Amino acid sequence: MTDGAAQSSSCTMPPRRSLFCKYFATLFVAAVVPLILGAAVEASFGYRDQRRQISAVLQADARAASDRIEAFTDGIRDQLGWMVQLPWSAGDDAQHKIDALRLLQQVPAIVSVSLLDETGTERVFVSRLHLNRTGRGIDMSTDPAVLGARANKVWYGPVQYQRDSEPYMRIAVAGSLPAAGVAIAEVNLKLIWDVIAAIRIGETGYAIVVDDSGHLIAHPDISQVLRGRASSGSFGRIKHLAGAASGAAVITGDQGNPVVALSVQAADVGWTVIAMQPASEAFASIRAALWRSSILIAFGVLIALALAYWRAHRMSGPIKQLEEGVERIRTGQFEHRIKIFSGDELQQLALRFNEMASELAISQQKSARIERLKQFLPSQVAELVEHSHELLEGQRREVAVIFGDLRGFTAFSTRNEPDVIMAVMREYYEAVGAVTTRHEATLIGFDGDGVMLLVNAPVACEQPATQAVRLAIDLQMTVQSLAGKWCDAGHAIGFGVGVAMGPATVGTVGYNGRLDYTAMGAVVNLASRLCNLAKDAQILADPTIAGRVRDSVPLASLGQRTIKGYDQALEVFAVAPADLPLKAPGSGQRRREKEPQDY
Amino acid sequence: MKRREFILLIGGALAWPAIARAQGGAKLHRIFWVSTESQPDPFLDGFREGMRALGYVEGKTVTFETHYAPGDPQALRKIVSELQRGDIDLVVSSGPATRVMTAVTDVPVLFALSGDPVALGVVKSLAHPGTNFTGSTFLSLELAGKRVELLKDIYPKLRKLAVFSNTDHPGEPLEWRATLESCRKFGIEAAYVPFCGAREIENGLMAAGKVDADALLVFPDVVTLVHRAKIAEFAIAHRLPSMFGWSEYCDAGGLLSYGANQRTTYYRLATYADRILRGENPSDLPVMRPEKFELAVNLKTARLLGIDLDVSSILFRASKVIS
Numbered sequence: 001m002t003d004g005a006a007q008s009s010s011c012t013m014p015p016r017r018s019l020f021c022k023y024f025a026t027l028f029v030a031a032v033v034p035l036i037l038g039a040a041v042e043a044s045f046g047y048r049d050q051r052r053q054i055s056a057v058l059q060a061d062a063r064a065a066s067d068r069i070e071a072f073t074d075g076i077r078d079q080l081g082w083m084v085q086l087p088w089s090a091g092d093d094a095q096h097k098i099d100a101l102r103l104l105q106q107v108p109a110i111v112s113v114s115l116l117d118e119t120g121t122e123r124v125f126v127s128r129l130h131l132n133r134t135g136r137g138i139d140m141s142t143d144p145a146v147l148g149a150r151a152n153k154v155w156y157g158p159v160q161y162q163r164d165s166e167p168y169m170r171i172a173v174a175g176s177l178p179a180a181g182v183a184i185a186e187v188n189l190k191l192i193w194d195v196i197a198a199i200r201i202g203e204t205g206y207a208i209v210v211d212d213s214g215h216l217i218a219h220p221d222i223s224q225v226l227r228g229r230a231s232s233g234s235f236g237r238i239k240h241l242a243g244a245a246s247g248a249a250v251i252t253g254d255q256g257n258p259v260v261a262l263s264v265q266a267a268d269v270g271w272t273v274i275a276m277q278p279a280s281e282a283f284a285s286i287r288a289a290l291w292r293s294s295i296l297i298a299f300g301v302l303i304a305l306a307l308a309y310w311r312a313h314r315m316s317g318p319i320k321q322l323e324e325g326v327e328r329i330r331t332g333q334f335e336h337r338i339k340i341f342s343g344d345e346l347q348q349l350a351l352r353f354n355e356m357a358s359e360l361a362i363s364q365q366k367s368a369r370i371e372r373l374k375q376f377l378p379s380q381v382a383e384l385v386e387h388s389h390e391l392l393e394g395q396r397r398e399v400a401v402i403f404g405d406l407r408g409f410t411a412f413s414t415r416n417e418p419d420v421i422m423a424v425m426r427e428y429y430e431a432v433g434a435v436t437t438r439h440e441a442t443l444i445g446f447d448g449d450g451v452m453l454l455v456n457a458p459v460a461c462e463q464p465a466t467q468a469v470r471l472a473i474d475l476q477m478t479v480q481s482l483a484g485k486w487c488d489a490g491h492a493i494g495f496g497v498g499v500a501m502g503p504a505t506v507g508t509v510g511y512n513g514r515l516d517y518t519a520m521g522a523v524v525n526l527a528s529r530l531c532n533l534a535k536d537a538q539i540l541a542d543p544t545i546a547g548r549v550r551d552s553v554p555l556a557s558l559g560q561r562t563i564k565g566y567d568q569a570l571e572v573f574a575v576a577p578a579d580l581p582l583k584a585p586g587s588g589q590r591r592r593e594k595e596p597q598d599y
Numbered sequence: 600m601k602r603r604e605f606i607l608l609i610g611g612a613l614a615w616p617a618i619a620r621a622q623g624g625a626k627l628h629r630i631f632w633v634s635t636e637s638q639p640d641p642f643l644d645g646f647r648e649g650m651r652a653l654g655y656v657e658g659k660t661v662t663f664e665t666h667y668a669p670g671d672p673q674a675l676r677k678i679v680s681e682l683q684r685g686d687i688d689l690v691v692s693s694g695p696a697t698r699v700m701t702a703v704t705d706v707p708v709l710f711a712l713s714g715d716p717v718a719l720g721v722v723k724s725l726a727h728p729g730t731n732f733t734g735s736t737f738l739s740l741e742l743a744g745k746r747v748e749l750l751k752d753i754y755p756k757l758r759k760l761a762v763f764s765n766t767d768h769p770g771e772p773l774e775w776r777a778t779l780e781s782c783r784k785f786g787i788e789a790a791y792v793p794f795c796g797a798r799e800i801e802n803g804l805m806a807a808g809k810v811d812a813d814a815l816l817v818f819p820d821v822v823t824l825v826h827r828a829k830i831a832e833f834a835i836a837h838r839l840p841s842m843f844g845w846s847e848y849c850d851a852g853g854l855l856s857y858g859a860n861q862r863t864t865y866y867r868l869a870t871y872a873d874r875i876l877r878g879e880n881p882s883d884l885p886v887m888r889p890e891k892f893e894l895a896v897n898l899k900t901a902r903l904l905g906i907d908l909d910v911s912s913i914l915f916r917a918s919k920v921i922s
Contacts, residue, residue, distance in 0.1 A: 098915075105916045108891060128892055129741045131748050131781060165726040165885055190890045223871075226885030228726040 019319060023312035031304030032297075039293035043286065050286045051260075054277065055247040058262035061199060062275035065207040066266040068195045069218075073269050076110065076171050076185055077154055079103055083183035084175030088117040093124055093134045100126040109191035111168070114184040120146050123181070140184075145172035149182045156269045159189065159211045164228040166190055167217055190225065192218040205277030208254070210239045212270050224254065239263065242274050250279055318346040325353055334361035394507030399457045400468030400499060400545065401524050402441070403531035404432065404475055406449035407494030416491070424486060424493070425449075431478045439471040444518055450531070454519050457506040465501055465548030469575055472497045472539045473553075480537055494536025499575075500527035501544040529563045530572065539575040546573040628655075628876050629686055632665040633700065634693040635672050635821045640665075641847060642693050642711065645862035649869025661876075668696075669797060669825055672767075675699045682706050689875055691868065694821050695768060697721065703731070707881045709868055710734035711861075713819060713844075714770035716886055725886040733871060733881040735864045736888055742844070743774050743818075744781030746857050749894065750814050750842040751785050752912045753855060759788040761812035761839070763803060763830070767796045768820040778816065797822050804833050812839065819844020819858060827851040835903050846895040846919050854900045855913070859889030895919035 083099060100113040104126060112127035120141025125133040140146050148155030149172035157170035167189035174182045192209065196218040199207045209218035214236025219225050234254055241251040242263040253259035258279040263272050280287075318340045328336040334357055340350040406428065413421050432451050436443045440461070442454040455471065456464035479495040486493045504521030523542075530540040546555050556576045560569035632643055643665065647657070655661040664687075668674030672695045679702050682690065690708040692700045697710040701721055708731055710716065716736055722728035725736075751757050762778055764771055775791065782789040790810040794803025800822060807815065815834045817823050823830055824847060831852030834841035843849065843856040867887060875881055896917045901908050914920065 101916050127745075129745060131744050131784060161726075163725050165724075166888060166890075188890050222887075223874075223885050226726060226887065227883075228885075230726060 018316065020312050020316035023315050024308050027308035027311050028304050031308065032301055035297050035300040035304075039290075039297055043290055043293060046286045046289050047283070050283060051248065054260050054282045055262060058201065058205075058248050058260065058275040058277065059264070061201045061205075062207060062262055062264040062273045065196065065199050065209075065275065066264045066273040068199075069192060069209060069266050069271065069273060070268055072109070072192060072195055073156070073171065073266075076107055076187060077173055077268075079107055079110075080113075080171065080173035080183040080185055081175075083113070083115055084173055084180040087175075087177055087179030088123065088181055096124045097126060097132065097134050100124050101132075103185075104128060107185075109187050109189070110185045111188050112186045114140070115181060116140055116146060116184070117181040118179045120182070127186075143184075145170050145184045146174075146182050148172060149174035149184075150178075154268075159215055159217055161215075161228040164230075165226045167215075167225055167228075189217050190222065193220075193222050193225070196220055199275075201275055201277045202281050204281055205259075205275065207273055207275045208235065208238075209266070210235045210272050210274065212272075214239050217271060219254075238274060238276075239272050243272065253278070314342065315346075318342060318350065322346075322350065322353060325350075325357070329357055329360060332364075334358070334364060394505060396503055396505050396521075397457055397460075398464070398502065399504045399506060399519055399523065400455040400464045400501040401504070401519060401527035402453040402455070402468055402472050402475070403498045403527045404451045404453075404472075404479070405496055405531050405534075406479075407496055407536045408492050409449040412491050412493055424491065427482055428479065431482055432475065435471065435475045435478050439467060439474065441467070441471055442517065445516070452524075452527075454506070457504075457519060458517060463548075465545050466552055468499050468501065469539075469541065469545060469549045469553050472499045472541075473575060476537065476539055483536075496531055496534030496536060497539040498527045498530025498532070498534055498541075499539065499545050500524075500530055500542040501548065502526070502542075525565055526563065526570075529565070533561065533563070533572065534574075541573045541575055543571050543573070546571075626660070628661045628688045630661060630663050630872065631678075631682065631687050631690040631706075632663050632693075633675055633678065633690060633696045634665070634667050635669060635675070635695045640667070640693075642861055642865045645865035646691060646869050646872075648862075649866040650872065652866075653869060653873045655873070669821070671796065672696055672699050676702075679703060689872055691872065693865075697732075697734075700732075706731065707875045708732045708734075709871055709875070709881070711737070711864055711868055713737040714740065714773070718770070722886055725888070727882070728884065728886060729882045731881055733884040733886055735868055736886055737819075737859050737861075737864065740770065740773055740777055742858055742892070743777040744784075746816060746842045746844070746855075747778060747781040747785060747787065749855055749857055749913065750816065750840060751787065753896075753908050753910060754814055754840045754906075755909055756907070757785075757787055757813050757840075759790060759810070759812045759814075761790045761792050761807045761810050761815045763792045763807050763815060763817045763823065764794070765796065765818065765820045765822045766793045767822070768818065771818065771820075774818055797825065800826050800829070804830065808833070808837055815839040815841040817841065817843050817848070817853075819848075824848070827853065831900070835900060838904055838906055840904060840906070840908065841900075846893050849895040849897045849900075849919070849921055852897065852900055854897055854904065856893070856895045858892060860891065860893050863891075864889060893918045895921065897921040 080103075083096070083103065096115050100115060103113055104110055112125065112130065114122050115124040117123050119139070120143070121139050122133070122137035123135065125137065145155055145157060153174050155172040157172070160168050162168050169187050169189055170184055171187055172182055172184040174180075196207055196209060197220045201207065206220045208216065210216055215229055216225050216235045238251060238254060238261060242249055242261040248260045248262040250258055251261050253261070253276055259276040260279055260282045261274050261276045263274045265272055321338050321340060325336055325338045336357060337354050338350040340347045412424070428449070429446060432446075433443065436453055440459065442457065442459070444452040444454050453471065455461065455468040461467055476495060476497050483493050483495055500523045502521065502523030504519040504523050506517070506519045508515045508517050510516045526542055530542060534540040540558070541549075541555065549555070554576050555573040558572045558574055561572045562569045632646075634640060634643070643663070647663070650661055651657075657663070666675060666678045675696055676699055679699065682703055687706050690700060690703060690706050692708055692710050694711065694713065697708070697712055698719065700708050700710070701719070708721075710721065710732060711734055712719065714736070716722045716732070716734070717724060721732040722730055747760065750760070760782055762775065764775055779789050790812050792803055792807040792810060794800055794806070817830055824845070827843070827848045828851040831841065831848065834854070835852060841854045843853040844858040845861050846856050846858075847861065849856045871884055871887075874884065894913065894917045896910070896913050896919070898910065898920060899922060901910055
């Protein structure tokens with residue numbers, strides 16, 4: 001009972017993951033995933049293209065910057081070359097000095113120029129800051145600038161920071177004739193700023209120049225350069241990272257923001273030009289594309305949400321309707337009809353469901369009728385009425401007929417009140433019905449205190465005679481035990497049984513829906529006569545029964561009896577089983593209504 | 600690596616709208632202009648021009664509170680206390696005024712000095728000032744000898760040089776020593792004509808007239824700058840080829856000048872002012888030094904002097920010729 005309740009409650013509980021949710025999720029995912037995938041693929045390809053393009057732009061800009069820086073140093077080199085065209089001769093120091101001063105005027109970046117003769121001795125020195133010198137001066141023949149220039153014609157010195165702030169560098173050029181000596185220029189590299197500051201990559205991109213060891217030489221923000229070697233750490237890192245990548249690399253720039261950087265070597269001086277563009281600017285177009293995609297995705301998501309909701313709703317709504325319908329049918333509301341007009345399989349299903357409901361209604365009516373029939377018909381017969389028409393068709397077959405009849409009932413019924421009578425009758429009928437059911441016999445009907453039972457029709461059985469006799473014994477014992485009770489209540493009622501076997505016509509008869517199953521033939525009469533002959537607690541059987549059951553049930557022959565409606569006397573047998581008390585206690589006190597004959 | 604970069608970029612891209620560019624904004628910045636120059640002040644004009652070029656609008660995003668004490672740095676001492684008001688964003692001190700400003704420690708100070716700021720003690724080093732001071736130095740000490748040389752070039756007969764110097768100017772003794780050394784190298788007799796402040800300039804000039812020199816060297820300094828026209832006049836009157844520190848002197852009638860362009864220097868100073876107003880720390884901004892030096896020559900004065908000058912030795916290297 002409790003199990004059933006639990007089960008029914010679990011049935012009515014809504015499922016944890018409804019069809020709606022599943023449909024909704026599936027449709028949603030089906031719409032959104034391709035959208036997102038598409039956008040992601042587009043973005044990644046766009047990123048690659050953009051990167052390639054940025055690489056190309058940075059390459060061009062860095063190359064241009066490097067070319068301009070080379071032009072700057074080459075310009076100084078060429079100007080110095082003019083200084084060392086002619087061999088030194090006595091007394092032309094003054095002319096050299098004017099040349100050198102002109103050079104200072106020509107090239108603003110040169111701070112001072114030293115002109116050395118072939119021995120490496122300084123002959124002319126002019127400077128913007130210091131006093132000029134002419135004539136034989138200091139011997140610089142072991143100066144690395146002189147040695148370098150003599151070896152390679154041109155020598156580029158390392159970058160040095162004056163007062164650890166301003167970047168300087170020496171450039172030395174030796175004349176093609178050793179007698180022309182060497183010219184050494186001291187160059188203020190701050191002047192490269194003009195070159196570098198002019199380079200704009202995109203809106204905010206720029207180029208920087210670092211030397212071989214990562215020291216900053218030029219930067220659009222001159223103060224970065226003026227910080228000297230102290231700030232070289234971060235630029236060394238940038239140079240390393242930019243140099244390590246084959247194309248443009250995304251690195252953290254000198255201002256701490258991500259930049260796209262690409263480095264190019266300025267061949268002569270061994271410097272590195274690094275072109276940088278903030279990543280935010282470099283990838284602005286891809287970012288715009290991403291935004292576009294994002295907006296499209298958001299739009300798509302909204303549409304997918306709405307569509308998936310609508311679709312899932314269209315799917316789950318009718319299913320819920322069907323579920324409700326089933327529930328109603330379960331509770332017996334067969335008149336319930338489902339209305340779905342989706343024009344698809346669901347409508348078809350609803351149609352079938354409605355058909356099923358109407359068939360169920362018919363079936364229900366049928367079983368209700370059976371229930372009603374069962375009140376009046378033997379249950380087997382009632383079942384048969386519904387399920388097997390052939391069996392009930394009129395036919396002739398051998399049947400065993402059992403009649404039972406109460407003794408002393410007429411007297412009892414005249415002496416007692418109707419409610420007492422009905423109480424006795426009810427007990428009697430119940431007992432008879434129970435026995436009939438137990439032995440699967442057919443209760444043809446009650447006739448007042450009499451009852452007629454049929455064995456082997458309409459349901460056939462293997463040994464009808466034996467079964468009939470057993471039924472009779474059981475019936476007699478059951479009623480006798482009742483009779484004992486009644487006797488104790490002061491009602492002298494007995495019970496006699498007659499059993500006969502033989503061919504009879506069986507079938508349903510009746511009219512207007514009211515059907516009765518019955519048997520007709522001599523055997524019915526014989527059984528009835530035998531019943532009449534039987535005394536209280538006695539079971540009388542005809543010779544056919546006796547012949548059939550002789551081996552299994554003890555019988556006592558009562559000899560030939562004349563039976564009404566029969567020309568010849570018939571041998572009658574009394575069933576006398578060992579366990580049947582033929583004379584119930586107190587039965588002698590009963591008044592016998594029918595005592596045709598003593599034996 | 601590439602994938603990570605890509606993810607980083609996407610993340611950055613999505614965060615982009617939230618990143619607003621830090622701008623100077625509409626805030627009104629108060630700049631204290633402290634100077635020992637006289638008005639009109641060409642240096643303030645240069646600085647203002649620089650600020651305008653950087654997008655500042657006077658009265659809207661920037662105001663100047665100018666404090667002048669011509670030739671008298673001591674007079675500026677009392678304004679240091681005004682800085683305690685707390686609404687001053689930046690002090691710009693021109694020339695000797697810087698010496699007074701050393702007492703200021705909580706307001707950024709931009710200076711334009713002719714001397715060495717490290718020697719003055721306002722910064723720890725040129726590359727990393729490390730204090731609330733930064734700015735520009737004119738490198739005038741290194742140029743002191745050069746000026747004698749140029750004077751000798753244009754006037755080879757130079758034997759005796761009057762050196763007109765304001766002893767009130769910081770670093771003046773060093774400059775005099777450098778000049779003296781240079782004169783000795785060229786075999787020139789240096790006649791030191793010191794004076795103290797604007798009050799003594801008349802007396803100073805009178806003294807200069809009495810030393811019987813062939814030429815006049817005037818140290819670049821606020822007092823001589825203010826009185827540049829008077830000094831140039833004096834030099835012409837006494838037929839003295841004159842040498843000055845800045846081209847402003849030549850404009851006023853001086854024969855020669857050699858030094859950095861002051862206006863350019865102040866213009867550049869404006870970029871530092873902008874950076875400090877945007878929140879950069881002056882201690883991280885290296886002290887700037889000029890890399891271009893102007894050689895100015897006034898041919899009109901050369902003619903007026905009426906003496907034998909080797910102008911050609913100067914002309915080919917002059918960056919500014921006034922005729």
